[in-house]
Amino acid sequence: MPYVEKSDFKRDMNYIPDRITRDGRDGWPVEPGRYRLIAAKACPWATRSIIVRQLLGLEDVISLGTPGPTHDEDSWTFDLDEGGVDPVLGIPRLKDAFEARIPDYPRGITVPAMVEIESGKVVTNDFPWITHDLFHEWADHHRDDAPDLWPDDVREEMEEVMERVFTEVNNGVYRCGFAGTQEAYDAAYDRLWTALDWLEQRLADRRYLMGDSITEADVRLFTTLARFDAVYHGHFKCNRQKLTEMPNLWAYARDLYQQPAFGDNTDFEQIKAHYYVVQDDINPTGVVPAGPDPAIWLEPHGRG
Incomplete structure (x- = not known):
């Protein structure tokens, strides 16, 4: 916790x-x-x-x-x-x-x-x-056509990518949201956006984080991206840009969402209820925002 x-x-x-x-x-x-x-x-x-x-x-x-x-x-x-x-x-x-x-x-x-x-x-x-x-x-x-989520040929690099995603992005949004001073928030904000800019650039010339196939690294990044505009942008003050304003990350996130294992298990109403209701120290009113419209996640992603 x-x-x-x-x-x-x-x-x-x-x-x-x-x-x-x-x-x-x-x-x-x-x-x-x-x-x-x-x-x-x-x-x-x-x-x-x-x-x-x-x-x-x-x-x-x-x-x-x-x-x-x-x-x-x-x-x-x-x-x-x-x-x-x-x-x-x-x-x-x-x-x-x-x-x-x-x-x-x-x-x-x-x-x-x-x-x-x-x-x-x-x-x-x-x-x-x-x-x-x-x-x-x-x-x-596993089913016969299950993806290789931990491919041997990129394992070492993937471990490095996942470590950076975990410390700077998965945890980075929380570091912003729970910062107790302006100084702590400013440092957390800079770290988060340095990492997101790195990911935006990385995804410019590859479909997924490690190449042409989905790996564990993509699963780990996706769950933060799925919550970004709905929660982290406002609730956690990660508001330099929205995910929808970062072309490569936004297209990448839609690409994953439109695959059943990702989209079937992304429930925006539950996500918003959890953060905005449970974290009453950040949102004492308990008001849950109505947006954003999840329909935009179904727009063509162009990353095939």
Whole structure:
């Protein structure tokens, strides 16, 4: 969960470190039907895992539970399900799965989370490893034409690109939004736009971040871009330009959105409800803006 310390934004990256692997070395072996992915479409970190699950064709292998977009400080809740209860796990709050595993769990209740269905225990909420392992550890269950999200020939460069996207863009918008002083905000703003200008230039001569094919790097960038004009531009004060005013990034984002795994799992109403309602320290009125019009995401992108 994000927090502000000494006026600078920090992200708590201390997650449950267990992984679901082929060899089950952490006690959690790959097994179709054994686990449920809990991931809110409002959350960019969680939406990554939903997109990857669909790209790889794992929908019938790992079930999906989707908490609602608004929650209290205690837990994500299953407001979208009948009776406010997840229909598979039978719980109203994701916190229940965390405390089934670790009583009085002391940290934030975050999504995405992988939960073992039979025991009702959370396995992990370590979001970068969840998507990594959906590709590498669940490979025997991918659909035949699944994309190679971690190509060997560009792996080293891709790791560098993803690190910069994470620190400067994914986290960069939060660094702006939660800055506690003008000085912290100004520094965060400069870092964010330096990175976005770099991405705009990078995408001038390639369709995707690593070339002609979608990789994990694109998934990680997309979830921030999808929220940019709807949330980050105004709510987080990232307002030098809108995404729609950056030709390469905007066309690239539309290209991804118009592919089912991305567009199917981008819910602008949930996104806006989450940020503008839950983050009442930034938006104390709780008013949720009506725009922008999502129809523009379906305009031709010209990047084929």
